[in-house]
Amino acid sequence: MATTFTGRAADLDLLGRQLGLVVGGGGPTRGRAVIMTGRRRVGKSRLVQEFCDRSGLPYLVFQATRGRNAVAERADFSATLAQSALPGAELLGGLRAGDWNQALRSLAAAVPEDGPSIAVIDEVPWLVEQDAEFEGALQTVWDRHLSAKPILLVLVGSDMSVMEALQTYGRPFFGRAAKMTVRPLHLADVRAMTDLDAADAVDALLITGGFPEIVQSWRPGMNRGEFLREAVSNPLSPLLAAGELSLLGEFPESSHARAVLEAVGSGERTFSAIAAQAGGAGALPSGTLSPLLNTLQSKRILAADLPLSTKADTKNKRYRIADPYLRFWLAFLKRGIPLVERGRGELALERIERSWTSWRGRAVEPVVRELLLRLLPDERWPETEAIGGWWNRLNNPEIDLIGADREPIAGAVHFIGSVKWLESQPFGRRDYDALARDMLAVPGARSDTPLVAVSRSGVAADLPLAAHWGPEDLVRAWQH
Numbered sequence: 001m002a003t004t005f006t007g008r009a010a011d012l013d014l015l016g017r018q019l020g021l022v023v024g025g026g027g028p029t030r031g032r033a034v035i036m037t038g039r040r041r042v043g044k045s046r047l048v049q050e051f052c053d054r055s056g057l058p059y060l061v062f063q064a065t066r067g068r069n070a071v072a073e074r075a076d077f078s079a080t081l082a083q084s085a086l087p088g089a090e091l092l093g094g095l096r097a098g099d100w101n102q103a104l105r106s107l108a109a110a111v112p113e114d115g116p117s118i119a120v121i122d123e124v125p126w127l128v129e130q131d132a133e134f135e136g137a138l139q140t141v142w143d144r145h146l147s148a149k150p151i152l153l154v155l156v157g158s159d160m161s162v163m164e165a166l167q168t169y170g171r172p173f174f175g176r177a178a179k180m181t182v183r184p185l186h187l188a189d190v191r192a193m194t195d196l197d198a199a200d201a202v203d204a205l206l207i208t209g210g211f212p213e214i215v216q217s218w219r220p221g222m223n224r225g226e227f228l229r230e231a232v233s234n235p236l237s238p239l240l241a242a243g244e245l246s247l248l249g250e251f252p253e254s255s256h257a258r259a260v261l262e263a264v265g266s267g268e269r270t271f272s273a274i275a276a277q278a279g280g281a282g283a284l285p286s287g288t289l290s291p292l293l294n295t296l297q298s299k300r301i302l303a304a305d306l307p308l309s310t311k312a313d314t315k316n317k318r319y320r321i322a323d324p325y326l327r328f329w330l331a332f333l334k335r336g337i338p339l340v341e342r343g344r345g346e347l348a349l350e351r352i353e354r355s356w357t358s359w360r361g362r363a364v365e366p367v368v369r370e371l372l373l374r375l376l377p378d379e380r381w382p383e384t385e386a387i388g389g390w391w392n393r394l395n396n397p398e399i400d401l402i403g404a405d406r407e408p409i410a411g412a413v414h415f416i417g418s419v420k421w422l423e424s425q426p427f428g429r430r431d432y433d434a435l436a437r438d439m440l441a442v443p444g445a446r447s448d449t450p451l452v453a454v455s456r457s458g459v460a461a462d463l464p465l466a467a468h469w470g471p472e473d474l475v476r477a478w479q480h
Protein backbone atom coordinates (compact mmCIF):
# COMPACT_ATOMS: atom_id res chain seq x y z
CA MET A 1 0.00 0.00 0.00
CA ALA A 2 1.40 3.42 -0.97
CA THR A 3 2.24 5.76 1.89
CA THR A 4 0.31 8.99 2.23
CA PHE A 5 2.19 11.98 0.85
CA THR A 6 2.45 14.74 3.46
CA GLY A 7 4.34 18.03 3.68
CA ARG A 8 6.26 19.55 0.78
CA ALA A 9 3.60 22.19 0.11
CA ALA A 10 6.22 24.82 -0.75
CA ASP A 11 8.09 22.47 -3.11
CA LEU A 12 4.89 21.45 -4.89
CA ASP A 13 3.98 25.14 -5.21
CA LEU A 14 7.37 25.96 -6.79
CA LEU A 15 6.91 23.22 -9.37
CA GLY A 16 3.33 24.32 -9.91
CA ARG A 17 4.45 27.86 -10.70
CA GLN A 18 6.89 26.60 -13.31
CA LEU A 19 4.16 24.46 -14.84
CA GLY A 20 1.87 27.49 -14.77
CA LEU A 21 4.34 29.36 -16.98
CA VAL A 22 4.18 26.47 -19.45
CA VAL A 23 0.38 26.34 -19.40
CA GLY A 24 -0.05 30.12 -19.54
CA GLY A 25 2.78 30.83 -21.92
CA GLY A 26 4.39 33.33 -19.55
CA GLY A 27 8.04 32.55 -20.28
CA PRO A 28 10.51 33.45 -23.04
CA THR A 29 10.07 29.92 -24.47
CA ARG A 30 7.05 27.62 -24.50
CA GLY A 31 8.99 24.99 -22.58
CA ARG A 32 10.50 25.39 -19.13
CA ALA A 33 13.37 23.44 -17.57
CA VAL A 34 14.07 22.96 -13.85
CA ILE A 35 17.24 21.52 -12.31
CA MET A 36 16.23 19.87 -9.04
CA THR A 37 18.88 18.81 -6.57
CA GLY A 38 19.10 17.83 -2.92
CA ARG A 39 20.75 15.32 -0.62
CA ARG A 40 20.35 11.63 -1.34
CA ARG A 41 17.18 10.11 0.20
CA VAL A 42 15.65 13.51 0.84
CA GLY A 43 12.56 12.59 -1.19
CA LYS A 44 13.15 14.17 -4.63
CA SER A 45 11.89 11.19 -6.65
CA ARG A 46 8.77 10.84 -4.51
CA LEU A 47 8.14 14.57 -4.82
CA VAL A 48 8.30 14.66 -8.62
CA GLN A 49 6.15 11.54 -8.90
CA GLU A 50 3.53 13.11 -6.64
CA PHE A 51 3.67 16.33 -8.67
CA CYS A 52 3.20 14.46 -11.94
CA ASP A 53 0.28 12.44 -10.54
CA ARG A 54 -1.44 15.55 -9.18
CA SER A 55 -0.98 17.50 -12.42
CA GLY A 56 -3.42 15.33 -14.41
CA LEU A 57 -1.17 15.82 -17.46
CA PRO A 58 0.63 13.25 -19.62
CA TYR A 59 4.15 12.71 -18.32
CA LEU A 60 7.34 10.67 -18.54
CA VAL A 61 9.48 9.73 -15.52
CA PHE A 62 12.80 8.08 -16.39
CA GLN A 63 15.11 6.81 -13.63
CA ALA A 64 18.76 6.38 -14.62
CA THR A 65 20.81 3.49 -13.24
CA ARG A 66 24.27 4.01 -11.84
CA GLY A 67 27.12 2.28 -13.69
CA ARG A 68 24.95 1.05 -16.54
CA ASN A 69 26.36 0.83 -20.06
CA ALA A 70 25.30 3.92 -22.05
CA VAL A 71 23.77 1.79 -24.84
CA ALA A 72 21.62 -0.13 -22.36
CA GLU A 73 20.62 3.13 -20.65
CA ARG A 74 19.40 4.66 -23.91
CA ALA A 75 17.49 1.47 -24.70
CA ASP A 76 15.77 1.67 -21.30
CA PHE A 77 14.98 5.36 -21.88
CA SER A 78 13.39 4.55 -25.25
CA ALA A 79 11.36 1.70 -23.74
CA THR A 80 10.17 3.88 -20.85
CA LEU A 81 9.22 6.62 -23.30
CA ALA A 82 7.27 4.20 -25.54
CA GLN A 83 5.28 2.99 -22.51
CA SER A 84 4.51 6.49 -21.18
CA ALA A 85 1.25 8.38 -21.53
CA LEU A 86 2.75 11.05 -23.80
CA PRO A 87 0.51 11.32 -26.87
CA GLY A 88 3.15 10.42 -29.46
CA ALA A 89 4.74 7.64 -27.43
CA GLU A 90 2.98 4.74 -29.15
CA LEU A 91 4.69 5.66 -32.42
CA LEU A 92 8.13 5.09 -30.88
CA GLY A 93 7.88 1.42 -29.93
CA GLY A 94 10.98 -0.52 -30.93
CA LEU A 95 13.07 2.60 -31.54
CA ARG A 96 16.81 2.04 -31.08
CA ALA A 97 18.59 5.34 -30.39
CA GLY A 98 22.22 5.41 -31.52
CA ASP A 99 23.10 8.33 -29.24
CA TRP A 100 21.51 10.66 -26.69
CA ASN A 101 20.75 13.25 -29.36
CA GLN A 102 18.50 10.75 -31.10
CA ALA A 103 17.00 9.48 -27.82
CA LEU A 104 16.08 12.98 -26.65
CA ARG A 105 14.73 13.93 -30.09
CA SER A 106 12.36 10.99 -29.75
CA LEU A 107 11.14 12.56 -26.49
CA ALA A 108 10.50 15.79 -28.39
CA ALA A 109 8.55 13.83 -31.01
CA ALA A 110 6.33 12.28 -28.32
CA VAL A 111 5.54 15.59 -26.60
CA PRO A 112 2.28 17.19 -27.79
CA GLU A 113 2.21 20.56 -29.55
CA ASP A 114 -1.28 21.52 -28.42
CA GLY A 115 -1.19 20.85 -24.67
CA PRO A 116 1.21 20.84 -21.70
CA SER A 117 3.13 17.78 -20.54
CA ILE A 118 5.91 16.91 -18.08
CA ALA A 119 9.16 14.98 -18.53
CA VAL A 120 11.35 13.98 -15.57
CA ILE A 121 14.88 12.60 -15.95
CA ASP A 122 16.04 11.34 -12.56
CA GLU A 123 19.68 10.89 -11.46
CA VAL A 124 21.15 12.99 -14.28
CA PRO A 125 24.68 12.81 -12.75
CA TRP A 126 24.77 9.10 -13.58
CA LEU A 127 23.95 9.88 -17.22
CA VAL A 128 26.71 12.49 -17.32
CA GLU A 129 29.09 9.93 -15.80
CA GLN A 130 28.16 7.27 -18.37
CA ASP A 131 28.32 9.38 -21.53
CA ALA A 132 30.29 12.59 -21.97
CA GLU A 133 28.00 13.55 -24.87
CA PHE A 134 24.80 13.63 -22.78
CA GLU A 135 25.08 17.28 -21.73
CA GLY A 136 25.71 18.52 -25.26
CA ALA A 137 22.86 16.43 -26.64
CA LEU A 138 20.51 17.77 -23.97
CA GLN A 139 21.38 21.35 -24.85
CA THR A 140 21.02 20.78 -28.60
CA VAL A 141 17.66 19.01 -28.40
CA TRP A 142 16.33 21.52 -25.86
CA ASP A 143 17.29 24.51 -28.02
CA ARG A 144 16.07 23.04 -31.32
CA HIS A 145 13.03 21.03 -30.31
CA LEU A 146 11.87 20.74 -26.69
CA SER A 147 11.90 24.41 -25.66
CA ALA A 148 9.47 25.20 -28.51
CA LYS A 149 6.84 22.86 -27.03
CA PRO A 150 4.69 23.31 -23.90
CA ILE A 151 6.72 20.97 -21.70
CA LEU A 152 8.10 21.18 -18.17
CA LEU A 153 11.42 19.31 -18.16
CA VAL A 154 12.65 18.41 -14.67
CA LEU A 155 16.27 17.24 -14.34
CA VAL A 156 16.84 15.57 -10.96
CA GLY A 157 20.11 14.58 -9.25
CA SER A 158 21.49 13.84 -5.80
CA ASP A 159 25.13 14.74 -6.47
CA MET A 160 24.79 18.43 -5.71
CA SER A 161 28.23 19.36 -7.01
CA VAL A 162 27.48 17.78 -10.42
CA MET A 163 24.01 19.33 -10.63
CA GLU A 164 25.36 22.77 -9.80
CA ALA A 165 28.14 22.33 -12.35
CA LEU A 166 25.50 21.79 -15.06
CA GLN A 167 24.47 25.41 -14.54
CA THR A 168 27.94 27.00 -14.59
CA TYR A 169 29.12 29.29 -17.36
CA GLY A 170 30.69 27.40 -20.24
CA ARG A 171 28.68 24.20 -19.71
CA PRO A 172 26.19 23.29 -22.47
CA PHE A 173 22.98 23.77 -20.45
CA PHE A 174 24.05 27.03 -18.78
CA GLY A 175 21.26 29.61 -18.47
CA ARG A 176 18.51 27.28 -19.67
CA ALA A 177 16.99 26.06 -16.40
CA ALA A 178 15.65 27.34 -13.11
CA LYS A 179 17.29 25.86 -10.01
CA MET A 180 15.40 24.17 -7.20
CA THR A 181 16.89 22.59 -4.06
CA VAL A 182 14.80 20.04 -2.20
CA ARG A 183 15.64 20.13 1.47
CA PRO A 184 14.61 17.77 4.28
CA LEU A 185 11.18 18.26 5.83
CA HIS A 186 11.15 21.39 7.98
CA LEU A 187 10.31 21.64 11.66
CA ALA A 188 6.62 22.47 11.18
CA ASP A 189 6.17 19.45 8.88
CA VAL A 190 8.00 17.19 11.34
CA ARG A 191 5.77 18.43 14.16
CA ALA A 192 2.61 17.83 12.14
CA MET A 193 3.68 14.31 11.09
CA THR A 194 4.81 13.20 14.57
CA ASP A 195 2.01 14.96 16.50
CA LEU A 196 4.50 16.16 19.13
CA ASP A 197 4.69 19.41 21.03
CA ALA A 198 7.13 22.01 19.73
CA ALA A 199 10.04 21.11 22.03
CA ASP A 200 9.80 17.39 21.32
CA ALA A 201 9.41 18.11 17.60
CA VAL A 202 12.82 19.82 17.67
CA ASP A 203 14.25 16.63 19.18
CA ALA A 204 12.55 14.61 16.43
CA LEU A 205 14.10 16.89 13.81
CA LEU A 206 17.57 16.41 15.32
CA ILE A 207 17.16 12.61 15.20
CA THR A 208 15.48 12.21 11.81
CA GLY A 209 16.99 15.21 10.04
CA GLY A 210 13.61 15.70 8.40
CA PHE A 211 14.26 12.80 6.00
CA PRO A 212 10.76 11.67 4.94
CA GLU A 213 11.23 7.90 5.21
CA ILE A 214 12.50 8.25 8.79
CA VAL A 215 9.88 10.79 9.87
CA GLN A 216 7.16 8.53 8.48
CA SER A 217 8.42 5.70 10.69
CA TRP A 218 7.83 7.89 13.78
CA ARG A 219 4.28 6.94 14.70
CA PRO A 220 2.24 9.99 15.77
CA GLY A 221 2.48 10.71 19.48
CA MET A 222 5.52 8.51 20.19
CA ASN A 223 7.99 10.20 22.49
CA ARG A 224 11.72 10.16 21.76
CA GLY A 225 12.44 7.18 24.01
CA GLU A 226 9.67 5.07 22.48
CA PHE A 227 10.77 5.85 18.95
CA LEU A 228 14.43 5.05 19.62
CA ARG A 229 13.58 1.87 21.54
CA GLU A 230 11.49 0.62 18.63
CA ALA A 231 14.13 1.59 16.06
CA VAL A 232 17.04 -0.15 17.82
CA SER A 233 15.01 -3.33 18.16
CA ASN A 234 14.85 -3.64 14.36
CA PRO A 235 18.06 -3.87 12.26
CA LEU A 236 16.04 -2.89 9.18
CA SER A 237 14.49 0.26 10.66
CA PRO A 238 14.84 3.37 8.45
CA LEU A 239 16.61 5.19 11.29
CA LEU A 240 19.44 2.65 11.22
CA ALA A 241 19.53 1.90 7.50
CA ALA A 242 19.25 5.33 5.87
CA GLY A 243 22.65 6.60 7.05
CA GLU A 244 24.66 3.77 5.52
CA LEU A 245 22.58 3.79 2.32
CA SER A 246 23.08 7.53 1.97
CA LEU A 247 26.86 7.34 2.41
CA LEU A 248 27.35 4.23 0.27
CA GLY A 249 25.70 6.09 -2.59
CA GLU A 250 28.67 8.46 -2.70
CA PHE A 251 31.57 7.17 -0.59
CA PRO A 252 33.07 3.65 -0.35
CA GLU A 253 33.35 2.46 3.24
CA SER A 254 37.16 2.33 3.11
CA SER A 255 37.66 5.78 1.56
CA HIS A 256 39.44 8.71 3.17
CA ALA A 257 36.20 10.69 2.75
CA ARG A 258 34.37 8.25 5.02
CA ALA A 259 37.17 8.50 7.58
CA VAL A 260 36.89 12.30 7.52
CA LEU A 261 33.12 12.17 7.96
CA GLU A 262 33.44 9.75 10.85
CA ALA A 263 36.03 11.99 12.52
CA VAL A 264 33.73 15.02 12.28
CA GLY A 265 30.75 12.91 13.32
CA SER A 266 32.59 11.80 16.45
CA GLY A 267 32.99 15.43 17.50
CA GLU A 268 36.25 16.64 15.93
CA ARG A 269 35.82 20.15 14.54
CA THR A 270 39.24 21.59 13.68
CA PHE A 271 41.43 20.81 10.67
CA SER A 272 44.27 19.40 12.78
CA ALA A 273 41.98 17.26 14.96
CA ILE A 274 40.20 15.85 11.90
CA ALA A 275 43.55 15.09 10.24
CA ALA A 276 44.77 13.22 13.32
CA GLN A 277 41.55 11.23 13.77
CA ALA A 278 41.01 10.35 10.10
CA GLY A 279 44.61 9.42 9.39
CA GLY A 280 44.72 6.34 11.59
CA ALA A 281 48.37 5.63 12.38
CA GLY A 282 49.45 9.10 11.22
CA ALA A 283 47.69 12.37 10.51
CA LEU A 284 46.26 12.85 7.03
CA PRO A 285 48.53 15.20 5.06
CA SER A 286 47.14 18.65 4.36
CA GLY A 287 47.34 17.99 0.62
CA THR A 288 44.98 15.04 1.09
CA LEU A 289 42.62 16.49 3.67
CA SER A 290 42.05 19.95 2.15
CA PRO A 291 40.54 18.71 -1.15
CA LEU A 292 38.49 16.12 0.73
CA LEU A 293 36.98 18.81 2.96
CA ASN A 294 36.25 20.97 -0.10
CA THR A 295 34.53 18.05 -1.86
CA LEU A 296 32.42 17.19 1.17
CA GLN A 297 31.36 20.83 1.46
CA SER A 298 30.49 21.03 -2.26
CA LYS A 299 28.26 17.97 -1.79
CA ARG A 300 26.60 19.74 1.18
CA ILE A 301 27.53 16.92 3.56
CA LEU A 302 29.96 19.00 5.61
CA ALA A 303 29.51 22.62 6.64
CA ALA A 304 32.28 24.97 7.71
CA ASP A 305 31.66 27.85 10.14
CA LEU A 306 33.78 30.92 10.86
CA PRO A 307 33.51 33.14 13.95
CA LEU A 308 31.10 35.99 13.19
CA SER A 309 32.26 39.42 14.37
CA THR A 310 33.63 42.68 13.00
CA LYS A 311 37.10 41.15 12.78
CA ALA A 312 38.19 38.63 10.13
CA ASP A 313 39.34 35.26 11.47
CA THR A 314 39.63 32.91 8.50
CA LYS A 315 42.03 30.51 10.23
CA ASN A 316 39.63 29.62 13.02
CA LYS A 317 37.28 27.45 10.96
CA ARG A 318 35.12 24.76 12.57
CA TYR A 319 33.62 21.84 10.64
CA ARG A 320 30.36 20.01 11.32
CA ILE A 321 28.11 17.45 9.66
CA ALA A 322 25.58 19.53 7.74
CA ASP A 323 22.41 17.55 8.38
CA PRO A 324 21.30 16.56 11.89
CA TYR A 325 20.32 12.98 11.02
CA LEU A 326 23.72 12.05 9.60
CA ARG A 327 25.31 13.73 12.61
CA PHE A 328 23.16 11.58 14.92
CA TRP A 329 23.84 8.44 12.88
CA LEU A 330 27.62 8.92 12.90
CA ALA A 331 27.68 9.80 16.60
CA PHE A 332 25.53 6.91 17.84
CA LEU A 333 24.07 4.54 15.29
CA LYS A 334 27.08 3.53 13.17
CA ARG A 335 28.71 1.95 16.22
CA GLY A 336 25.37 0.70 17.48
CA ILE A 337 24.33 -1.29 14.41
CA PRO A 338 26.45 -4.38 15.31
CA LEU A 339 24.80 -4.39 18.75
CA VAL A 340 21.35 -4.18 17.19
CA GLU A 341 22.17 -7.01 14.80
CA ARG A 342 23.16 -9.17 17.80
CA GLY A 343 19.85 -8.42 19.49
CA ARG A 344 21.42 -6.03 22.03
CA GLY A 345 19.72 -2.84 20.91
CA GLU A 346 19.23 -1.83 24.54
CA LEU A 347 23.01 -1.28 24.82
CA ALA A 348 22.95 1.06 21.83
CA LEU A 349 20.03 2.89 23.43
CA GLU A 350 21.93 3.26 26.72
CA ARG A 351 24.85 4.87 24.86
CA ILE A 352 22.49 7.37 23.26
CA GLU A 353 20.82 8.23 26.55
CA ARG A 354 24.16 8.74 28.34
CA SER A 355 25.29 11.36 25.83
CA TRP A 356 21.95 12.70 24.62
CA THR A 357 21.84 15.94 26.61
CA SER A 358 25.37 17.08 25.73
CA TRP A 359 25.05 15.95 22.10
CA ARG A 360 21.72 17.70 21.67
CA GLY A 361 23.04 20.90 23.24
CA ARG A 362 25.57 21.32 20.45
CA ALA A 363 23.52 19.77 17.62
CA VAL A 364 20.62 22.17 18.15
CA GLU A 365 22.74 25.31 17.72
CA PRO A 366 22.98 25.39 13.89
CA VAL A 367 19.27 24.49 13.68
CA VAL A 368 18.42 27.42 15.96
CA ARG A 369 20.55 29.79 13.87
CA GLU A 370 18.81 28.70 10.67
CA LEU A 371 15.37 29.13 12.22
CA LEU A 372 16.20 32.57 13.64
CA LEU A 373 17.20 33.63 10.14
CA ARG A 374 13.61 32.88 9.11
CA LEU A 375 12.28 35.11 11.89
CA LEU A 376 14.73 37.97 11.29
CA PRO A 377 15.00 40.71 10.24
CA ASP A 378 12.00 42.04 12.14
CA GLU A 379 10.88 45.37 13.58
CA ARG A 380 13.37 45.17 16.44
CA TRP A 381 16.35 44.20 14.25
CA PRO A 382 15.47 45.38 10.74
CA GLU A 383 19.04 45.05 9.45
CA THR A 384 19.96 41.66 10.95
CA GLU A 385 20.77 39.50 7.90
CA ALA A 386 23.33 37.11 9.41
CA ILE A 387 23.31 34.83 12.44
CA GLY A 388 26.33 32.82 13.55
CA GLY A 389 28.45 32.06 16.57
CA TRP A 390 31.81 33.26 17.86
CA TRP A 391 34.79 31.51 19.47
CA ASN A 392 38.49 32.01 19.95
CA ARG A 393 41.28 29.48 19.38
CA LEU A 394 40.73 27.90 22.79
CA ASN A 395 36.92 27.93 22.55
CA ASN A 396 36.94 29.96 25.75
CA PRO A 397 34.64 31.77 25.52
CA GLU A 398 32.36 30.26 22.89
CA ILE A 399 29.26 32.30 22.06
CA ASP A 400 26.23 30.49 20.60
CA LEU A 401 24.51 33.40 18.83
CA ILE A 402 25.78 36.50 17.09
CA GLY A 403 23.29 38.65 15.18
CA ALA A 404 24.90 40.93 12.60
CA ASP A 405 24.28 42.83 9.40
CA ARG A 406 26.41 40.56 7.18
CA GLU A 407 28.89 37.68 7.17
CA PRO A 408 31.63 36.50 7.32
CA ILE A 409 32.88 39.91 8.53
CA ALA A 410 30.17 41.97 10.20
CA GLY A 411 29.83 45.70 9.83
CA ALA A 412 27.99 45.78 13.15
CA VAL A 413 27.07 43.29 15.86
CA HIS A 414 23.37 43.67 16.68
CA PHE A 415 22.97 41.16 19.51
CA ILE A 416 24.76 38.38 21.36
CA GLY A 417 23.01 35.34 22.74
CA SER A 418 23.01 31.90 24.23
CA VAL A 419 21.16 28.65 23.44
CA LYS A 420 20.10 26.60 26.46
CA TRP A 421 18.24 23.43 25.46
CA LEU A 422 17.56 21.46 28.66
CA GLU A 423 14.45 19.49 29.60
CA SER A 424 13.45 21.33 32.77
CA GLN A 425 16.05 24.01 33.48
CA PRO A 426 15.26 27.50 32.16
CA PHE A 427 17.77 30.10 31.06
CA GLY A 428 18.64 31.58 34.46
CA ARG A 429 20.63 34.28 36.21
CA ARG A 430 23.88 32.29 36.12
CA ASP A 431 23.53 31.81 32.34
CA TYR A 432 22.83 35.51 31.90
CA ASP A 433 25.81 36.57 33.97
CA ALA A 434 28.14 34.25 32.03
CA LEU A 435 26.86 35.68 28.73
CA ALA A 436 27.28 39.27 29.97
CA ARG A 437 30.84 38.46 31.06
CA ASP A 438 31.87 36.72 27.84
CA MET A 439 30.28 39.11 25.36
CA LEU A 440 33.05 41.70 25.61
CA ALA A 441 35.52 39.23 24.09
CA VAL A 442 33.61 39.47 20.79
CA PRO A 443 35.08 42.03 18.36
CA GLY A 444 32.40 44.62 17.69
CA ALA A 445 30.52 44.07 20.94
CA ARG A 446 29.94 46.93 23.36
CA SER A 447 28.74 47.05 26.93
CA ASP A 448 25.26 48.01 25.69
CA THR A 449 24.99 45.35 22.98
CA PRO A 450 21.62 43.63 23.50
CA LEU A 451 21.62 40.11 24.96
CA VAL A 452 19.19 37.40 23.83
CA ALA A 453 18.45 33.76 24.65
CA VAL A 454 16.89 30.69 23.05
CA SER A 455 15.69 28.19 25.64
CA ARG A 456 13.78 24.92 25.55
CA SER A 457 12.32 25.55 29.01
CA GLY A 458 11.77 29.29 29.09
CA VAL A 459 13.73 32.01 30.90
CA ALA A 460 13.82 33.10 34.53
CA ALA A 461 11.88 36.20 35.48
CA ASP A 462 13.44 39.66 35.67
CA LEU A 463 16.41 39.00 33.37
CA PRO A 464 17.21 42.09 31.26
CA LEU A 465 17.16 40.21 27.95
CA ALA A 466 16.35 42.13 24.79
CA ALA A 467 14.51 39.10 23.41
CA HIS A 468 14.10 35.40 23.95
CA TRP A 469 12.67 32.60 21.83
CA GLY A 470 11.33 29.16 22.70
CA PRO A 471 10.26 26.01 20.83
CA GLU A 472 6.93 27.46 19.67
CA ASP A 473 8.75 30.44 18.14
CA LEU A 474 11.04 28.09 16.21
CA VAL A 475 8.07 26.19 14.79
CA ARG A 476 6.46 29.51 13.89
CA ALA A 477 9.52 30.33 11.79
CA TRP A 478 8.23 27.77 9.27
CA GLN A 479 4.56 28.55 9.63
CA HIS A 480 4.38 32.21 8.89
